[in-house]
Amino acid sequence: MANSKHAPTMADVAKEAGVALGTVSRVINGLQVGADFRDKVEAAIQRLGYQYNSSGRALRTDRTNIIAVIIPNTINPYFALLVHYLNLELEKRDKQMLLCFTEYDRSREQEFIRMAQQNRVDGIIALTYNPDLTIPEGIPFVTIDRFFSVSVPCIAADNFTGGRIAAQKLASLGCKRVAFMRIGSVLTNEPSKRKDGFVSACVELGLPFDMMVLEDDQPFEHFEQFLHDHQTDGKLAFDGLFIGTDSLAWQIISILKNMNIRVPEDVQVIGFDGIRMFGNMDYIVSTIVQPVPEIAEACVNTVLSKHLSAMPSLICLPVHYAAGGTTKE
Amino acid sequence: MANSKHAPTMADVAKEAGVALGTVSRVINGLQVGADFRDKVEAAIQRLGYQYNSSGRALRTDRTNIIAVIIPNTINPYFALLVHYLNLELEKRDKQMLLCFTEYDRSREQEFIRMAQQNRVDGIIALTYNPDLTIPEGIPFVTIDRFFSVSVPCIAADNFTGGRIAAQKLASLGCKRVAFMRIGSVLTNEPSKRKDGFVSACVELGLPFDMMVLEDDQPFEHFEQFLHDHQTDGKLAFDGLFIGTDSLAWQIISILKNMNIRVPEDVQVIGFDGIRMFGNMDYIVSTIVQPVPEIAEACVNTVLSKHLSAMPSLICLPVHYAAGGTTKE
DNA sequence: TTGTATGCGTTATCAG
DNA sequence: CTGATAACGCATACAA
Numbered sequence: 001m002a003n004s005k006h007a008p009t010m011a012d013v014a015k016e017a018g019v020a021l022g023t024v025s026r027v028i029n030g031l032q033v034g035a036d037f038r039d040k041v042e043a044a045i046q047r048l049g050y051q052y053n054s055s056g057r058a059l060r061t062d063r064t065n066i067i068a069v070i071i072p073n074t075i076n077p078y079f080a081l082l083v084h085y086l087n088l089e090l091e092k093r094d095k096q097m098l099l100c101f102t103e104y105d106r107s108r109e110q111e112f113i114r115m116a117q118q119n120r121v122d123g124i125i126a127l128t129y130n131p132d133l134t135i136p137e138g139i140p141f142v143t144i145d146r147f148f149s150v151s152v153p154c155i156a157a158d159n160f161t162g163g164r165i166a167a168q169k170l171a172s173l174g175c176k177r178v179a180f181m182r183i184g185s186v187l188t189n190e191p192s193k194r195k196d197g198f199v200s201a202c203v204e205l206g207l208p209f210d211m212m213v214l215e216d217d218q219p220f221e222h223f224e225q226f227l228h229d230h231q232t233d234g235k236l237a238f239d240g241l242f243i244g245t246d247s248l249a250w251q252i253i254s255i256l257k258n259m260n261i262r263v264p265e266d267v268q269v270i271g272f273d274g275i276r277m278f279g280n281m282d283y284i285v286s287t288i289v290q291p292v293p294e295i296a297e298a299c300v301n302t303v304l305s306k307h308l309s310a311m312p313s314l315i316c317l318p319v320h321y322a323a324g325g326t327t328k329e
Numbered sequence: 330m331a332n333s334k335h336a337p338t339m340a341d342v343a344k345e346a347g348v349a350l351g352t353v354s355r356v357i358n359g360l361q362v363g364a365d366f367r368d369k370v371e372a373a374i375q376r377l378g379y380q381y382n383s384s385g386r387a388l389r390t391d392r393t394n395i396i397a398v399i400i401p402n403t404i405n406p407y408f409a410l411l412v413h414y415l416n417l418e419l420e421k422r423d424k425q426m427l428l429c430f431t432e433y434d435r436s437r438e439q440e441f442i443r444m445a446q447q448n449r450v451d452g453i454i455a456l457t458y459n460p461d462l463t464i465p466e467g468i469p470f471v472t473i474d475r476f477f478s479v480s481v482p483c484i485a486a487d488n489f490t491g492g493r494i495a496a497q498k499l500a501s502l503g504c505k506r507v508a509f510m511r512i513g514s515v516l517t518n519e520p521s522k523r524k525d526g527f528v529s530a531c532v533e534l535g536l537p538f539d540m541m542v543l544e545d546d547q548p549f550e551h552f553e554q555f556l557h558d559h560q561t562d563g564k565l566a567f568d569g570l571f572i573g574t575d576s577l578a579w580q581i582i583s584i585l586k587n588m589n590i591r592v593p594e595d596v597q598v599i600g601f602d603g604i605r606m607f608g609n610m611d612y613i614v615s616t617i618v619q620p621v622p623e624i625a626e627a628c629v630n631t632v633l634s635k636h637l638s639a640m641p642s643l644i645c646l647p648v649h650y651a652a653g654g655t656t657k658e
Numbered sequence: 659t660t661g662t663a664t665g666c667g668t669t670a671t672c673a674g
Numbered sequence: 675c676t677g678a679t680a681a682c683g684c685a686t687a688c689a690a
Contacts, residue, residue: 007446007449007467009666009667009668010667010668011667019676019677020676020677020678021667021668021677021678021679022669022670022676022677022678022679023675023676023677025668025669025670026669026675026676028668029669032675033675033676034675034676037675037676051443051446051447052447052667052668053388053447053449053666053667053668054384054447054448054449055383055384055385055387055388055393055448055449055666055667055668056384056388056666056667056668056669056682057667057668057669058384058668058682059382059384059385059388059666059667059668059669059681059682059683059684060667060668060669060670060681060682061668061669061682062335062682064384066427073413074403074409074412074413075406075409075410075413075607075608075609076607076608077404077406077409077607077608080403080404080406080409081404083403084402084403084404084430087428087430088430091430096427096429096444096448097427097428098395098425098426098427098428099416099426099427099428100425101413101416101417101420114380115425117336117380118380118381118382118383119383119384119425120336120382120383120384138336247607250606250607250610251610277579277613278404278405278406278576278579279404279405279406280404281579281580284606338682338683338684339683339684339685340683348660348661349660349661349662350661350662350663350683350684351660351661351662351663351685351686352659352660352661354684354685354686355659355660355685357684357685358685361659362659362660363659363660366659366660381683381684382682382683382684384682384683384684385666385682385683385684385685386683386684386685387666387684388665388666388667388668388682388683388684389665389666389683389684389685389686390666390684390685391666
């Protein structure tokens with residue numbers, strides 16, 4: 001109350017308690033302090049409503065207890081889920097999260113890394129798309145879904161196996177001719193392997209398949225065109241579709257409805273990610289579910305690891321299939 | 330390169346450039362500096378890869394350029410949208426966002442306020458449920474959807490009018506008997522007014538209505554019971570439902586389907602919030618749309634305002650109706 | 659215009 | 675076990 005212009009400082013507490021500054025610090029940090037001194041200090045802290053100043057501490061200790069998370073947004077439910085579990089894991093370790101949304105802007109990705117450095121964060125967890133991203137030295141850096149080099153740990157779902165599971169599932173559900181559809185950057189990242197796994201299993205099973213991969217800048221109408229081109233007498237040439245993400249799957253299904261093609265009766269659809277309505281209800285489509293809690297845990301474990309350089313450079317976590325009403329089950 | 334153990338500091342830059350520390354600071358902060366000096370400093374900064382240390386600056390200036398956002402989570406699409414637009418607005422003002430997820434945990438709400446104080450953030454934007462929350466003094470604090478006192482600005486959608494619009498819409502779509510359903514805390518907050526507005530308009534229109542309000546701790550099955558209790562010979566007593574949130578509306582519709590009641594043929598449903606699939610696609614139900622971008626803008630404008638005490642203590646922003654397939658249009 | 663010196667709040671080292 | 679003091683990196687008031 002005495003000095004209302006500034007928040008109370010350790011010096012204020014020390015004066016109030018009638019002890020030295022160092023003693024206050026020791027109480028705050030839980031070091032050995034005589035019981036009577038501790039009581040006096042704690043009483044003074046209560047009286048003054050003292051809260052330690054993170055900036056002062058960070059300046060002195062060179063540690064902030066903040067981890068920066070760089071991600072496109074939280075509108076996409078997959079990212080929202082990821083952020084959710086990352087936060088949970090960070091909180092377990094008493095770390096705070098500085099969240100940076102890039103909105104897929106490549107220059108912003110780099111800019112946020114810069115900001116994170118200025119904030120002297122204890123580590124960075126990033127899901128980025130900039131092909132020329134410069135990874136800073138001297139700060140723990142973990143990436144999701146994208147491999148940079150052996151010195152930058154990458155955490156991802158086992159996308160390849162996911163693709164294989166999708167093909168196997170469609171085959172076992174009776175599909176005779178399938179297609180893979182995807183939209184995405186030219187960037188080769190871990191999710192690119194969904195296609196590879198799918199192809200691998202199709203070839204193995206002798207299942208005929210088509211490919212339709214759209215680049216970021218190509219109009220969405222190409223998908224409609226593709227589907228119409230493979231429709232004869234109202235019947236689609238495919239009876240199974242594996243689609244790169246649940247989000248895209250949802251849009252494709254909407255197109256199919258407009259074409260009077262029924263899902264799953266006429267064509268079965270499997271997406272990827274494991275998106276649920278409102279994050280906790282039903283799966284919106286049949287899907288390959290990403291192990292988001294495990295991915296988040298691995299990210300946090302890795303970025304906080306004492307010996308980052310000794311960590312594996314690529315961690316692939318197991319996926320599983322879940323029915324969501326767009327397959328015959 | 331000389332000193333690889335620590336990130337370079339202004340002193341390092343000064344030495345490298347052969348100028349004084351203060352000159353480096355002035356260059357960094359864009360103050361008047363002779364052109365030749367500026368060049369030397371900038372060259373040295375480039376050579377050393379210097380980045381200023383936020384902690385040092387914050388300690389000195391007592392400003393962090395960080396705003397704490399306290400919110401339950403981003404799994405709920407409404408919160409995800411809010412966080413998205415808050416971030417957009419903050420970025421416009423060159424502020425960073427420290428995101429705190431409470432998961433509706435009341436003690437965590439208070440704890441995060443504490444943390445924000447320790448971090449000496451420049452302001453707090455909070456969406457909370459703790460009825461006994463203590464709002465800190467001396468730090469700009471803005472709340473969403475919940476009024477504390479005239480000294481704590483509250484930003485919200487015009488929930489009351491939203492409720493009225495819902496009733497009017499159902500009436501104009503031919504409904505003869507309607508019901509309001511909601512689940513939520515005992516807490517009286519701005520969203521509570523959705524019901525009040527709905528009732529107000531129903532009374533005005535002479536439209537018969539029922540109420541079904543569930544507390545947080547009551548089992549969801551009560552809703553099913555309620556609907557079954559109002560079903561005779563397979564026919565529901567209501568032909569219109571206004572439901573507190575889109576999330577709940579989605580669940581209720583699922584129950585109705587199991588009861589073989591068609592939406593919107595047998596009963597029309599209007600939710601609240603304006604949730605879209607994947608944040609940018611179709612509305613998932615007919616709904617009263619919250620003006621999320623405007624809410625976010627108002628929050629940021631207010632929390633960064635120089636004269637917080639002169640700001641209005643309650644800002645209600647206009648909502649609008651949007652069709653989403655659960656009404657006859 | 660540029661250089662110098664001080665202090666922000668904290669932790670850690672060293673004497674007592 | 676406690677008290678005094680230096681240093682962390684920066685911005686700024688003041689001196690040159």
